[in-house]
């Protein structure tokens with residue numbers, strides 16, 4: 273029998289917030305391990321430069337308008353008191369709409385988000401239950417709690433914490449009779465985030481009981497990864513999916529695994545063990561080994577499907593992996609999670625949208641040469657999964673995709689427990705925060721990831737203040753340089769670490785970080801290679817013919833895309849690749865940076881066409897095993913590669929041809 277909450281009122285109502293004496297037992301218990309870094313409240317970071325323009329594109333695209341014509345998040349949503357959709361779609365939408373609204377400080381979007389917040393807060397039932405009465409699943413409630421955390425941090429609304437405490441008490445009483453099932457059983461650790469967040473504010477020891485109840489009913493992902501069963505591509509048959517959802521299918525599910533990236537660490541810091549906290553490294557290793565794709569993710573279309581670059585990964589998995597890596601970076605303070613976060617954010621995320629962000633794919637392919645409705649080699653998905661449109665295959669991504677860019681922007685900066693600031697990921701932005709008793713604004717001026725230099729300007733400081741500033745030095749940046757007010761630092765920053773600058777800061781101080789970006793060639797499927805430079809992966813630029821597949825007047829349309837130029841090239845690369853093999857060309861950063869025409873970078877490399885490499889099942893066939901002999905009489909051509917995120921069609925995994 274699970275112990276019930278012993279108090280009649282949430283402790284937060286009885287005791288002043290922040291009083292250290294309120295629950296000494298919980299502090300001694302120390303099962304809630306503090307995270308290495310603290311995420312900053314929504315609103316502390318403001319986007320600038322290309323990032324600001326990208327968020328504006330998103331706001332002017334589907335995110336800012338979806339509720340106007342897509343019924344599942346429209347005015348009849350059960351999450352707004354109507355009779356419509358009452359499961360995950362409303363909360364998914366809010367979880368991205370809300371941070372976008374506050375990052376852009378956009379009154380129209382804020383008002384749209386507020387409707388969902390107000391209905392949710394006002395409709396809590398006397399027993400503490402939340403959300404639509406018809407929903408009997410814990411899963412969508414976990415999502416709405418994530419939105420409420422962001423909202424409370426942005427606004428300070430005092431209704432939020434008591435609301436969550438009443439809900440947690442209610443859930444703790446109910447879980448024995450109504451246990452986690454299906455999605456909630458596999459996604460349970462999402463709730464550890466709001467539990468930990470409320471615990472920080474209230475130190476209520478019952479929250480640990482609830483965390484333990486959830487862990488007792490939830491799936492143990494670290495056990496699965498210790499003896500990983502999905503070493504081969506899966507299928508409807510192998511997962512038993514023809515009879516409906518199975519446990520096996522939920523375990524091999526791309527999105528569930530993206531969420532699960534943070535699960536063992538979160539549990540390890542909320543009641544679990546040191547082994548739990550370390551198991552993320554095994555998770556990443558196994559995913560890369562059996563299902564890794566060159567865009568920083570693994571295949572999941574929508575279940576594990578092996579390493580062929582013609583397999584896909586679902587957009588929901590992209591944004592959930594981003595969120596997991598943001599949390600992992602804060603929880604463990606390991607810079608490699610920042611590297612992975614940037615790789616996914618700058619490549620996989622923008623690639624799967626059209627440049628206007630009015631259309632998205634369900635599944636993107638690293639080698640994607642034809643986008644249309646046709647039978648493909650997906651493990652379990654439908655024929656329209658790589659179409660650019662409103663709701664290709666299934667509407668989960670239509671509801672969930674909105675969180676990708678805003679949460680990345682909000683998590684560019686973090687705080688360290690020694691009173692310092694952490695530049696966790698890089699993009700143009702402005703941070704306004706309080707360090708000790710000093711109000712500080714730091715402008716981050718950069719065109720990173722398209723350029724190598726990042727300039728931090730202490731643009732405002734209420735007085736001089738001493739604190740450490742940590743800069744993430746990516747693992748690929750082995751020649752990083754830092755200057756402070758024009759003077760080079762004495763100790764060279766080391767790749768794959770946080771470089772710490774501790775000094776007495778004052779207004780006008782300038783730190784310049786240079787991350788020289790050499791072109792790197794990464795091995796992949798069938799000994800193919802993908803090309804990287806800095807955090808960007810590069811793909812072959814192809815001519816594109818876009819055609820409307822479905823017209824929805826005053827809504828969002830669906831499109832097919834076919835290549836108008838050849839794609840079946842191998843790269844002419846000697847075994848020891850000289851620096852001159854790739855020519856790097858900078859182009860303006862002022863356009864739509866994630867579009868073929870606005871791409872701010874180009875690489876040129878020599879290649880030859882490989883006639884034996886052809887389409888298979890409406891996708892590029894697997895790249896022929898490298899090295900490939902140069903076809904007789906083949907003429908070398910200069911190929912143009914652009915950032916993966918700027919492509920809509922591309923080759924990313926290239927066969928290698930020896931000159």
Ligand SMILES: [Zn+2]
Pocket residue numbers: 586587588589667668669670672
């Ligand atoms: Zn989805």
